[in-house]
Amino acid sequence: MPLFPKVGRKQPAMRFSWYAIVVILWLGVFLHLVPFYFMITTSLKTAREAFASPPTLWPKEFSTSAWELVFRVTTADSDIDRVATLLPQPMSVYFRNSAIMTFGALALSLPVTSFAAYANSKLQRGRGKRYFFLFFIGTLMLPGAVTLIPQFLLTRNFPFPLPYSPDIPGTDTEFPVFRTWNTYWAIIIPSIYNAFNFLLFKGFFDTIPNSIIQAARVDGGSEFNIFRRIIFPMSIPVYAVTGYFQFTGLWDSFLWPSLVIQDTSKTPMSVGVYNLINAFSQAGATNAAQAEGGSRAMREIMAAGLSWNGLMVLGLLQTIPMFLIFIIAREYLLKGTRLRGLK
């Protein structure tokens, strides 16, 4: 509790500030709970009621039919196959795929990205530092949609951004290519370096006084040892936060995996769930023609018995792992050791 003085808490001004802060914080908590409340209550409504507008605040009639339906869909091997064409694999397969991709990417990405951020923050100086900084974050500045096709083609025939591998000039043989398409690597490799995390790590490493590193250098530690023994332990909170952000980002990512993974047995959960939800909600139609396509997909899904209540169940299932990781990250964030022994 570093801000409020230990003495003088009873002063009216202090008390007022304290209560003002408490009120603001609870207001935020309340606002954050509204969507959850809405998701959970909608998932317990009947299909009829889930369509009511304005939505009912409390289910008029409780129904677990959405949960039952979703569990039948997601656990059945192929019991009700009208729905199995919507989610072609049991949820456990999706879950396993998501876990492999997400943790695989995290385990490679956090060290690679944080090393680069550390070097840029503490080891580089002057012009090189500035240019490298732009080099590392420059890719954030181009909307991802336009690099989608080149990146996709690279998963097909790295290093050629082409749908095929060209022939070696003068021969009939094709250049050897590195193909990651339709493997977990297609998800993992492009996310190994993460520019957003680079920004976070760099911002955090910048707050570490140079004196600490300098002192260690004087003691003769190698840069790697300095990082491992001094910087890393200090940085547990930021690793927890970046890890958590990257986890949610990867777990929730949808467009890229839906392009590069084609085997339903390798599909992550987000693709399974969001494909359904997006097709159902006809997101972003602005004219009749666009809506026509969307509504066709929507009809297919509704014909299979899935409506808002069921989609909310899927949304909740998709959220639960993020929720668990959040709780773990929070522990590490709060356990972060404080800087001690500053001279």
Added chain:
Amino acid sequence: MVVLNSPTDALSDQLKNEPGDEVEIKISRRSRIEKWLFLGPATVFQLSWGWYPMIVAFLLSFTNAALRNRIVFNGFGSYQRMWNDPLTQRAFEVTFTYAAMSIVLTFVIPILVAIFLMEMPPHIMRWMMLLWFLPLSGIANVVLWRYFYNAQIGLFQYIATDILGLEPQRFLNDSNQVLFWLIFPGILLFGPGLIYMAGLQSIPESYYEAAEIEGASFWRKIWTISLPRLRPIIAMLLTFAIIGSLQTFDWPQLMTGGGPGGASRTVVLYMYSIINNARYADATALAIMLFAVIMTITIIFRMLYPEDPDA
């Protein structure tokens, strides 16, 4: 714990004069090799999966970017087309307004929230953190806010007319207000407060203790200790907020589809509309124009606001 001879001196010394400033950092040759070992892997991946596809896209913007047919060099045709397009200008205007508004309205609050949260008793803080930063997949939010904002049956209209006794409001249907209402949920929701909390964790408690002995008030401690120590993180997140808000896409797309009357059609939204029209080269040209703008703004911002307190 640091033993302070004179609290005042020690504090101001720590705040103003970071030790290490005077000491010229000498990096030995071994260190230099190590520096490249640190940078190496990220550089390789950033080059091959970051810049390489970007350069390919850039080159494609000078062609017809045919997906199946033969690719034909097209010069600056796509750039000229997008440059002369009156809707490009509109989209940039909307984007700038949106970015400025969203940074002004949403950037400060998460910082304060993080600082405030750290004030709560530990067990309350743990619960509040959980609830404040609750992860949520976006789709429920869209459904919910669409309903809140509906000008005829929505919750906000009910609050405005039946509770506050106002005239019926138009919310997202008003082209002058639509950007504000799109940003409004972000004022308290979706904040990056967690990152600041991680930063605050690393501020030595001794700083606050010293300040307390000195008799610094609550706000003064925020102003002289918390914010300066968070400065690099703030700089980074502001960089990201600038880049991110200039590329806003999904929220307007899902809420209003760019309407009413194009008043919320950002550059990236327009770009998507063009891609879905199978004009990939034009979309890329527009994206490169946006890239140039963002790069310029970022460089200017970094020059005005160097992030490193030690530098």
Added chain:
Amino acid sequence: MKNGKKGLSRRDFLKVTATTAAAVATGATAASAAPVKKPQARQGEVVIQFGLYGFWEIPAEGGPETPGQQAMQAFLDAHPNVKLEQIDFNIWDAGALLTGIAGGTAPAYYMSGVISGWSTAGTLASFKQGLFADITSLYQQYNIDAELSEFAANVNRAKIQTPEGNFYGLPFEIAIGNGIAFRKDLVEAAGFSPTVDWTWEDVRQIAAALTGEFVKGIAMQPWGLGWALTAEGVGGNNLLSVVPAPSTGWNWQRDYESHMGTIVMAVERFRAMMYDDESILTDVTSNDSVANDSLYNRTAAMATIPGQFLTRTGIPWPMSIAEEEGVPFDEIIGYLPQPRGVNGHFGQFPSNQPISFSPTLSSEQLEALIQMYVFLELGEGFDLRRRLAFEESGNLQQAFASWPFVRAKQSIDGVDGTPRDAWGALVDTAEYMSGIAAIPESGAFIPAEANQGPTDDAWNDVQSRLTFESGSMDVPSLVKEAQDVWNTQAADFESSVPDDEFKAAAAEYYAALASFWEEKFPDFYEGTFKEWYETVIADALGM
């Protein structure tokens, strides 16, 4: 907040890093190296990949279950060399499809409209760009034209065949056009009995009379004003607002000025409904399903909904209101095509949404797909599927869902009943619509562009402002602005069709249009079209 705990020790750190890295590397390698479940294509075997949310179902491993699967199983039994495979690919996602086609990983079939903005011109341009397989020889070999209903073969013909004669699509779903569904009981109780030749003035009166009983008289999508303008044939890319311009780079221009009076009239009438009568339920955030749900939720007495929405049972389609009320569908829900214009114009023609095939398919794969189409959509497979659906549910509407059919035979073997038994008076509307011959389309005459033109955003913007901004507005200058924006955009496009060729084809197209209107809608022809044709179009084409 003092914490005596030390940071991770060096040993811990190394251990954790090493184990995770090793675990990940082995896990991911093992996973990616694991045998791909792709069936080995044996000699003569044809493997076809289906995307998600498509129309044709792959039989379940334990044996076919649904009617759709049983029909497919019957096909597979007859074609043992064909193997189907489900891939994870949403066939409704335009961006994913374009990317997949570029990289050669797209699913076998998709609706051609998804990647071409659902328009005929866009579809043709997509074909020209190589985004659909050319199926000309197979189309002719299987003589598909002979199997199609006359309606299906003629509506939007340019979406399946280029003017040069290449085929690239197969009719899949015929929509009888957009219309307005309404609560027949209430409309009649209020003393109205609308017919197919109603106008927006009628809609306005009915909506005003029923507002109050419900929240609003009529629910619409945010582009509802578009319906009112299409009825008059003006605004957007409607008949009277698009003119050929062979002298410019792009061969088309927008011309709103010639019929500004009509546009202003339609806009003012719509705005009067919106702001004076307050009889329209719409919002910038709503979409098709919102309009549909409003009818279903009884928050509106009428709703502008696509015709296909009607021929559906279950929640939340209008059909289920009748079920809930326990009365025959016919007594409670009426459906009429969009009103016609005061000038006698009619704007909501039926539309055809064809499917197309991936350009990367081999000829064997294409042939198998065409056989599949013939069997499942035109032949016995269709009868089998619909009969089973009927037997399963006992609901005749299941058998005649998405009626009218694309195939010539409109009855179903083994099902005793007619479309009228299933859909009642709806059939009248559908028959009326199919009685109007298909309107000539420019795509059937004018060679396809190799590139797409400007987007419709300029007009959509103005339309949305005119809908959602209250208060007095200068309609003509806003509309003029949309015209200028589009024409400015078009100025930088280069048409791939030579001017001479374009002029000749356009002249033919407009002549065909003239005879269409003269024959089918003489009032409109005499009152409006003829003069426009002889002045504006004749000038533009130098006739």
